[in-house]
Every structure is written in structure tokens, then in C-alpha cells.
Amino acid sequence: MTFGWRAMLKIKHVPEQLLDVTVLPVITTLMFTYLFGGALADSATDYLQYLLPGTMVMSVVMTTMYTGLAVNTDIRKGVFDRFRSIPMWRPAPMVGYLLGDAFRYTMASAVILALGLVLGFRPRGGPVGVLLGIAVLVAFSFALSWVWTALGLVLRSEKSVVGVSMLLMFPLTFLSNILVSPATMPGWLQVFVNNNPVTHLVAAVRDLMTGHAGTELAWVAGWGAALVAVFGPLTMWIYNRR
Template sequence: MSTATSSENKDLSPVSTESLAALLVTRERPPRPSALSTSLTFGWRAILKIKHVPEQLFDVTAFPIMNLLMFTYLFGGALAGSPRDYIQFVLPGILVMSVVMITMYTGVSVNIDIEKGVFDRIRSLPIWRPSAMVGYLLGDALRYTIASVVMLSVGLLLGYRPDGGFVGVVAGIALLLLFSFAFSWIWTMFGLMLRTEKSVMSVSMMVIFPLTFLSNVFVDPKTMPGWLQAFVNNSPITHLASAVRGLMAGDWPGAEIAWTLGWAALFLLVFGPVTMRLYNRK
């Protein structure tokens, strides 16, 4: 009995600092991952979440189709004489509205991960700090693309014919995705700032609804009162909808494209640093 105890004590003898250090540095430390690779990794994580929870695609499929059918057949005859004529005007606008509205779920996802403690593990990694946020937005870009394809497919069945052809449609969608990427930084800020996901959704809807409905998504602003035209004509959603509508129609609305890119740069430069400051302090 005593012999066995003494042998166990010998096996449990403390390890010296020198031997432990030698064991840890026997191999070369792997290089630090680049900002691009970590951002793509977190983007892939966001895509895998869609794979495991396919219900997330409901808002990019059923919701846009419902809006398109409802507004086309409810207001098409009254506003443009027929639904077929109205869809030429309203489809790019509803496409913009649908994608802009689903950007708020980026902030909801951020808030959920904070509550689950995921960010505590991410912040301990030796990676580029904004890569987690950029990954969220890259993953959501896939959802925006799905929404755009669904909308255009249904629109073609209903009679929509983009005079800009394939190139014009791709250019319009690319501009929409670029704007949505920058616009989503507003919701990541709210996701870090507010305590619950319900609060994030409530505040986001309170901001998005006036911006989308007080725009030229559904009607020409010329029919509005002068004081309302002043707001609508300078809304970022109005510039975006006009740019996407023009590109898909085969035109080149340079001024509207410039305004859209300017708004996107403003959102990124203002809300990006604020989001990262909150992220570093959270």
C-alpha cells in the first residue's frame, strides 16, 4: 500500500517552469489570420445558421411576394390604369423596401448572440475586431440576394419587363446590396446598445417604416404636398429606389447613383465606428 502511494506521488511531482515553457514553444506559432479570412469565416457561420434554421428565409420569400401581389393588384388600377403598367414602376420600389426592411434582423442576430455569451468567446480570439460584425453583414447579403431573385422571378411572371436587361438588373441589385450593407450598421449599433431583441426590432421598425413609406417606392412624389416633397425627395430610400428603378429600366441615373453611394458612405463612416466602440466596451 505504501509502495503504491509513493509511486503515485512520484508521478504527480510538480512540473518545472522551464520544462513547461519548452513544451509550449516546441512548435512554431501559427500565423495570425487575416481580416478577410476571419470576416469570411464569420460570414460562413451566418450562412450555416440559415441552413440550420431555414425559417429565417420566410421574411425574404413570403413577405416580398405578399407585398408585391398586394400593392400591385390593390393599387395598380387606381394609380397606373392597370396592374401590368403599375408593376413596371412599383416592383423596383418594393424590392428596395423589402430588402431594406429585412436589414433590421442583423441587429436582432447581434443582440441574440450577446445574450447567449457568444461575443465573450469571440472577443477573446486574436482576430481583427470588426470581422464578427462584417461576417454578420456578409451572411445577410445572401438573404438580400435571395429576396431580390424571388421578387424578380415573381415579377416576371406577373408581367414585369426590365428594359435594362440582365446587365441593368444585376447593376440595380448590386447597388441595393451595397447600400444595404452600409445601412445594416445602424441596426448592429442598436443590437449592441439595446437590452433585448424585441427592443431592437421595435426601434428598427419605428425608423424603417417612415423611411420606406415616405418615399417614391409606391407613388411619384409630385402628387404629394410641397412640405412632404421636401422630405421625400431627400430621403435615402427615394434616391436608392430611383437609382435601382432607372438601372433596371435601362437608364443611367448618375445623380441618384451618386446620392445613394454618398448615403452609403455616410452610414458606414458614422455608424461603423460607433458600432465598434460599443462592441469593444460591451
Template sequence: MKNQSSLENAISHTDRPKKPSAISASATFAWRSLLRIRYVPEQLFDVTIFPIIFLLMFTYLFGGAISGSTGEYLDYVLPGILVMTVAMITMYTGLDLNKDIEKGVFDRFRTLPIWQPSVLVGALFVDLVRYTLASTIMITLGYILGFRAEDGLSGLIFAVSLLLLFAFSLSWVWTMLGIIVRSEKALMAISMMILFPLTFLSSVFVDPSTMPNWLQYFVDINPITFVVDAVRGLIHGTATTSDIMIILYISIGLILLFGTLTMYFFRNKN
């Protein structure tokens, strides 16, 4: 009887806490990702140092040779390097997820009574903050070097917004790979193997019309080329509605395809 009384006293008689909403759960995991940056600020090197190095290197190494003027080349190449930089750092979404899987944290998250996609969605929204930071740093540096957006501030805002949408959709590719690839090194190798051809064989650095015909065929259908052309067009006031719609279609397609695959592998991960 005494043991029964002790057991009853040990059991809480308060109401069970309500299940957190999808927004609340996502915000919690977003805060977790922000805390990672707080305690390991080196994670921001890819969105701070990397854009600066690339912009300075390509502008002053190749600007005179390609355009005859570093100022003229800067106006052309900055939107391209902006897209390339943000596209390259999207892979870290998958790398962080892969680390959680290796440490066993991932399995703990899947047992929680929460909206399961919040584990991924929260991290992805924090990554949008990182992409915005990288874009801000690059555009600020560009203006210091002499870059000018012909369509003004509104063009820059629309261009960065479109880029963030594409980056968000591209991140789902790496979240899927982060779940199914067994090691961080393998995931890094796969990511670089995909991103390097896509970013360098595009209109990031030079006009595709200067390339050999056989290479132009690949460049013209490269999704990065579409994004670069749309961002460059929005910044300089030459973008068309079709340029923007193509990016919207690509982004929605990536989210629907790889978002669905990510959640399938997420729920069925052994």
C-alpha cells in the same frame, strides 16, 4: 518529481497555431451564420415569403386604382418594393447580434485572438446573400407577372448591385443598435419605428409629385427615395450619373459613421 514529469507530458510541445487572418476569421463567422440558416430555415421567410406577399398585394390591390392598369403599375412599383423589402430585412443583422449578446456568446467572441471586426463582417456578408436571394425571388416573380426591365439584364444587375451596397451600409446602423440596445423587443420596435416612415414616405409606391407640398419636402430628402429612384432608373434605363453617385456617397457615409460607432461600442461593451 513524478508530478513535474506528468505536468510536462500534459503540456503540448507543438508550435502555437498561427493567428487566423482577417479573411479566414470572417469566413468562419460567415459559415456560422450559414449554419444558422441550415438548422433554422424559418429565418429565410423574410427573404422569400415577404417579398412575394408585398409584390402581389400592392400590385393587384392598388395597381388599377393608381395607374389604371396592374401591368403598368407593376413596372413602376417593383423596383420600389425591391428596395423596401431589402431595406426592411437589414434590421435582422442587429437582431441576430443582440441575441448573441443576451446569450453570452458575444463576450466569448471578444476574448478570442482574432481580428475583432470579423465577428460582424462575416455575418454582414452572409446577409448580402440573403438580400441577393430576396432580390432574385422578387424579380423572377415580377417577370412571371409581366414585368419587363427596359434596360435589360445589365440594368437589373447594376440596380441590384447598387441596392446591395446600400443594404450593406444600412446594416451597420442595426449592428450598432444591436450592441447598445438592451433587448431584442426594444431593438425591433426601434427598427420598425425608423424603417416604416422611411420606406412608406418615399417614392416606393407613388410618384412624389402627387403628394401634398409639405410631404414632398420630406420625401425629396428621404435616402430611400434616392435609392428607389436610382434603382428604378437603372432598371428602366433613365438613371443619371448623379443618381448613382448620391447612393455611393450615402453608402460610404453610413459605413464610415456607423461602422466606426459599431466598432467603438463593440470594443467597449460591458
């Protein structure tokens, strides 16, 4: 909790770092809604019902990479050398980063939801479905962030962290069901899209916001558990060896 509070203080002193979870999600949602709404659904409002859970997922999972960037920055500044000399729970700095970022994920989700309600988004699942959808999204993003903490410990510069993270996240986000249904894609592409963890996440959030809870939740839970089980211990092994 102490390291989580440290992450919150960094936001307080550098508030412009919240632009990627406030301004950018607004731009993304408006852009996709009015660029593609008429072409894909004959109505921007109708398309928004399908799109908004997708843009919410895209905006949040894309910001998870900044966890690795923060880790890499602290290593470069020598802050981690001081942490290692303090008698404390060894994973505390890493978990603290992730707790602080969970606030950012929740803020991004709230901003997109508020904008969507203004534009005409009407979740049939009601407040409970919306809150459950956001909770699933934040929990999965917490699990995904462990990937970037491992990369932040291994890669040698901030630019490398951003470059590798974008290289991984762009295919996962755009080759998914965020913008269009996989049924409209070529068969060979559907194989990747239907097994993409982001696809399962978007489908689960959509189901919850429309008042359904299908098998997609099990897929999301499985992917999240696998990410934590693999990259959590890997992150700590790298951290202890550096």
C-alpha cells in the same frame, strides 16, 4: 469569411428564417400590385413597371434590421464573450453578420424579380441593368446594416431592437417614392420624401432597370459611404467598450 459562413450555417439549421426574404416579398408585391394597380395606373401590369423596383427595395431594406437582432441575441447568450477571447481581427464578427445577410438580400431581390417577370415586369435595361440595380441595392443595404449592428449592441432586448428598427424604417420606406411619385404629394411632404435616402435608392434602382444611370447613383453612393463612415466606427467603439 469564417463568420460569414457561420451566418450561413445558422440559416441552414433554421431555414424558416428565410420566410421574410421569400414568402413576405411575394405577398407584398402581389398585394400592392393588385390593390393599387387599377386605381393608380388603370392597369396592374402598367403599375408593376413602376412598383416592382420599389417593392424590391422595400423588402430588402426592411430585412436589414435583423442584423441588429442577431447581434443582440448573441450578446444575450454570451457568445460575444467567447469571441472577444479569440485572437482575431476585431471587426470579424460584425462583418461576418453583414456578409451572411448580403446573401439574404440577394435572395429577396431574386425572388421578387422572378415573380415580377411572371406577372409581366419587363425591365428595359436588360439583364445588365437588372444585375446592376440589384448590386446597388445589396451594397446600400450592407451600409445600412451598420446602423442596426450599433443598435443591437446598445439596446437591451430583442424586442427593443425590433421596435426601434420598425419605428425608423416605416417612415423611411412608406414616405418615399416606392408606391407613388413624390410629385403627387403635398409640397411640405415632398421636402422630406425628396431628401429621403430610400427615395434616392429606389430612383437609382429604377433608373438602372430602365437602362439609365442618372445622378441618383451619386446620392446613393454618398449616403452609403456616410452610413459606413459613421456607424462602422461607432459600432466597433461600442463593441470594444462592452
